[in-house]
Amino acid sequence: MDALTALLDGPRARGAFLLRSVLTPPWSLRVRDEAALALAAVVRGAAWYVPDDGEPVELRPGDVLVVRGPGHYTVADPPDCPPQVVIHPGQRCTTPDGRDLAELMHLGVRTWGDDPGGPTLVLTGAYQLAGEVSRRLLGTLPRALVVPREDWDTPLVTLLADEIAKDRPGQEAVLDRLLDLMLITALRTWLARPGTAPGWYRAQSDPVIGPALLLLHHEPAAPWTVASLAARVGVSRALLARRFAELVGEPPMAYLAGWRLALAADLLLEPGATLGAVARQVGYGGAFALSAAFKRVRGVSPRQHRGESVA
Numbered sequence: 001m002d003a004l005t006a007l008l009d010g011p012r013a014r015g016a017f018l019l020r021s022v023l024t025p026p027w028s029l030r031v032r033d034e035a036a037l038a039l040a041a042v043v044r045g046a047a048w049y050v051p052d053d054g055e056p057v058e059l060r061p062g063d064v065l066v067v068r069g070p071g072h073y074t075v076a077d078p079p080d081c082p083p084q085v086v087i088h089p090g091q092r093c094t095t096p097d098g099r100d101l102a103e104l105m106h107l108g109v110r111t112w113g114d115d116p117g118g119p120t121l122v123l124t125g126a127y128q129l130a131g132e133v134s135r136r137l138l139g140t141l142p143r144a145l146v147v148p149r150e151d152w153d154t155p156l157v158t159l160l161a162d163e164i165a166k167d168r169p170g171q172e173a174v175l176d177r178l179l180d181l182m183l184i185t186a187l188r189t190w191l192a193r194p195g196t197a198p199g200w201y202r203a204q205s206d207p208v209i210g211p212a213l214l215l216l217h218h219e220p221a222a223p224w225t226v227a228s229l230a231a232r233v234g235v236s237r238a239l240l241a242r243r244f245a246e247l248v249g250e251p252p253m254a255y256l257a258g259w260r261l262a263l264a265a266d267l268l269l270e271p272g273a274t275l276g277a278v279a280r281q282v283g284y285g286g287a288f289a290l291s292a293a294f295k296r297v298r299g300v301s302p303r304q305h306r307g308e309s310v311a
Contacts, residue, residue: 016125016126016127016175016176016179017035017091017124017125017126017127018110018123018124018125018164018175018179019091019110019111019112019123019124019125019164020110020111020112020121020122020123020161020164020165021111021112021113021120021121021122021123021124022107022111022112022113022114022115022116022117022118022120022121023045023077023113023114023115023118023120023121023122024114024115024118024119024120025045025077025078025081025119025120026076026077026078026081027076027077027081027084027085027114027120028074028075028076028077028081028082028083028084028085029074029075029076029083029084029085029086029087030072030074030083030085030086030087030096031067031072031073031074031075031087032072032086032087032088032089033069033087033088033089033090033091033126034069034070034072034089035069035070035126035127036068036069036070036127037066037067037068037069037126037127037138037183038066038067038069038124038125038126039064039065039066039067039124039125039126039179039182039183039186040059040064040065040067040075040122040123040124040125041062041063041064041065041122041123041124041157041160041161041182042059042060042061042062042063042120042121042122043061043121043122043123043157043158043161044061044119044120044121045061045077045118045119045120045121045122046058046059046060046061046077046120047059047075047076047077047120047122048075048076048077048078048079049065049067049073049074049075049144049146050073050074050075050076050079051071051073051143051144052071052072052073052074056079057144057146058079059146060148060149061149062148062149062157063146063147063148063149064146064147064157064182064186065144065145065146066144066145066146066147066183066186066187066190067143067144068138068139068141068142068143068144071143073144075122077120083096084096085101085105091126093105093112108165109165109166109167110164110165111164111165121161123157123160123161123164125179125182125183127179140198140199140200141187141198145190145196147186147189147190151189151190151193152185152186152189154182154185156178156181156182156185157182159178160175160178160179160182163175163178199247199248199249200213200248200249202247203244203247203248206243206247208233208235208239208240208243209240209243209244209247209248211232211233212229212232212233212240212244212252213248215229215232215233216229216252216255216256216259217259220256220259220260220263220281220282220283221280221281221282221283222283223283224252224253224256224283225253226240226241226251226252226253229252240252256283257293257297258297260282260283260284261282261293261294261297261298263281263282264278264279264281264282264284264290264294264302265294265298265305267281267282268302268305268306269306274287275287275290275291275302278290278302290302
């Protein structure tokens, strides 16, 4: 598995929050839901992403915004409009003073807003990420990114807009897959833009480090050393170590250690997984060795990790 596949394979919505918002300016939504990942697509009208510590970014029809949580932010039009609605964890919506708005602003199936005929239509999706591999890689991305309509030729925004208000058997599964596909396409499009991709992404195209990364990803349980990895790639140990650190940002064995523990964190959440079996899959000598490394690096034991994820 290459690093990009690991990144894009992680977000798999299951009953994700999806909403069609119909609004008339001026409007302002204060987002405090603390979702691990959120996505917004403008269908018509305009919207502004307003971070707490940065400049507002305008979103036009066809643009897609991806926000990595759990920070708070505002979406509004115009950008200086004071918040009228606060979105809390669990997608509970209130006025700034705490008055519930669920019934007042309900406009139909997965549709919400202040005017059924409003000129602004925004689609939003939010969900938690279960895969620790994806969390590790998403952590290298900016807190928010925008993919402009002109950068991608896709019918996904229109398709999601058509499907989101339908109430048919199996509709939740259809919407989950559409949300995932739109997110994956948006991230892949953004990563392909010159000058934006992080080091691990650029390194995959390097003739030396690209093959080395593939080996580490596909064979995490192998007893790797810098020397053995260099031999497999066909370069000197010194060249591999220097170039890997320059492009990826850390030494090969440090990267491998993080990759193994990220894989372990993901595998431990699978039904029926045992600590010993996971240890063997990711290259540790046994359950005790994995448990010690897991707690040292992540601050919790594998058992605690499982319990927190279930909770």
